[in-house]
Amino acid sequence: MVSEPMTLYKLMCLYMLKQVNFPLTNTQLSNFFLDKEYTSYFTLQQVLSELLEAGLIRTEASHNNTLYEITKDGCDTLFFFGNQISPAVVEDMTTYLKENRVTLRNEVEVLADYYKSTNQDYRVSCEVREGKTKLIHLEVSVPDEAQAESMCGKWGEKSQEIYAFVMKSLMGGEE
Numbered sequence: 001m002v003s004e005p006m007t008l009y010k011l012m013c014l015y016m017l018k019q020v021n022f023p024l025t026n027t028q029l030s031n032f033f034l035d036k037e038y039t040s041y042f043t044l045q046q047v048l049s050e051l052l053e054a055g056l057i058r059t060e061a062s063h064n065n066t067l068y069e070i071t072k073d074g075c076d077t078l079f080f081f082g083n084q085i086s087p088a089v090v091e092d093m094t095t096y097l098k099e100n101r102v103t104l105r106n107e108v109e110v111l112a113d114y115y116k117s118t119n120q121d122y123r124v125s126c127e128v129r130e131g132k133t134k135l136i137h138l139e140v141s142v143p144d145e146a147q148a149e150s151m152c153g154k155w156g157e158k159s160q161e162i163y164a165f166v167m168k169s170l171m172g173g174e175e
Contacts, residue, residue, distance in 0.1 A: 023067035
């Protein structure tokens with residue numbers, strides 16, 4: 001098995017990103033590593049930075065999140081060296097991903113954030129994705145930060161209903 005901890009952590013990150021067909025956030029990766037006490041937050045950030053520098057993963061900024069995906073080079077690296085991860089660690093990762101799959105997917109597929117615009121109002125950006133495809137992207141201006149926070153907070157629970165309403169309305173459905 002791998003004797004160098006940093007190498008093991010890199011392989012573990014690659015393994016987790018390969019096992020899901022959607023990107024994972026920094027927080028999601030951190031939660032696994034910290035909850036299982038594999039390493040510290042700062043070590044994990046160094047690992048992610050080195051994987052990014054090496055072209056084994058790529059990032060996408062999405063509102064206030066950084067989303068990580070494995071690249072082809074990352075897949076190739078995992079193919080050649082993935083057997084260096086112990087079966088117990090693979091089991092930990094597999095169990096974590098299986099138990100949290102729906103939550104992990106929802107966290108990266110239903111997004112909402114806001115920012116103060118140059119007009120001094122707040123822009124609320126809400127989005128639902130399926131994989132890399134944006135199903136709906138809604139941007140709304142509101143006069144104050146409290147309204148912006150409220151909208152972001154409700155987007156997760158209301159996004160399916162809003163998406164269905166928009167689709168039905170635009171497809172000519174009757175109310």
